[in-house]
Amino acid sequence: MASDLNNALPNGLYQGGTLGVYNGVRIKEQRGRSGVDTTTGTGTAQRTWLVSGSESPQVARAALVDGPVLIDQYDGMFRGSLEYDIGPSPDSWEFTAHYSAAVPDIGGYTVSIDTTGGTILQTASYEQTRYAIAGKQAPDFHKAIDVQDGAPQGVQRIIPALKINVRAKIPTEFVYSPMRYSKLIARLTGTTNIASMFDDEFEPGSLLFAGASGDVVAEDPQLTFTFLASENATGLSIGGISGITKPGHAYAWALFDTDKDSTTGLLVSKPRAIYVDKIYGDADHDLLKIGHPPTVSA
Structure with a gap:
């Protein structure tokens, strides 16, 4: 079952190293977490990971979505979209999840x-x-x-x-x-x-x-x-x-x-x-x- 393995630091960033491994693909928190709070219940947030170990974006995405790191919910909000781009090496991908309180x-x-x-x-x-x-x-x-x-x-x-x-x-x-x-x-x-x-x-x-x-x-x-x-x-x-x-x-x-x-x-x-x-x-x-x-x- 998926579990959040990262340890938060006082500045809101996360410990270096690997958050999780799934089918040989490594998952690491890249830039910590950020968000916007509102008084109308329409807050947003985002999280970014570096997923490495495969040149296939589909394989990398499956490792992130199905692997040991919880990404579907954050701070009472739900994941609405997941965007990706090539990382610093041919076998790495950068994924950013966007969260919204209005997404069920x-x-x-x-x-x-x-x-x-x-x-x-x-x-x-x-x-x-x-x-x-x-x-x-x-x-x-x-x-x-x-x-x-x-x-x-x-x-x-x-x-x-x-x-x-x-x-x-x-x-x-x-x-x-x-x-x-x-x-x-x-x-x-x-x-x-x-x-x-x-x-x-x-x-x-x-x-x-x-x-x-x-x-x-x-x-x-x-x-x-x-x-x-x-x-x-x-x-x-x-x-x-x-x-x-x-x-x-x-x-x-x-x-x-x-x-x-x-x-x-x-x-x-x-x-x-x-x-x-x-x-x-x-x-x-x-x-x-x-x-x-x-x-x-x-």
């Missing part, structure tokens, strides 16, 4: 969010206060908003909106083939979750899968999946109509009647019915295998 481990994921809010056109208010000019009475529009020529114009309202970007590294065994997995992503895009997701934090119907981006490579692809979250609601009251149930991504709208206000005799708009339309189909988002660790040993 295989079968893991990281989350970034955006809660700047969405908007809807709302035509009926939760509460309405009327003020009339002296000597006149304000008609009761039954909470219809901005009624002009007998029709409510409504107002754009900011609503709770949670956009979730999940960066995940999917184990190779769940990909089958890059094209097949890509087709699966496409089929699931524009659907809501049929079962609870992410440790049951999101109940069925509250997550809308908006698609994914990234390179679907054959081995452990790292992709960014985008979800829109909206809570399911029950017991709503809109325009005097109560007992309304609205799934998070359903669309609710009101049908208005023209009625005569009993006090003023003026024509007013009054909600007659509330409709809740389901506009997205359901699907099993667990098929994406986000957060599923590999079950097949490497």
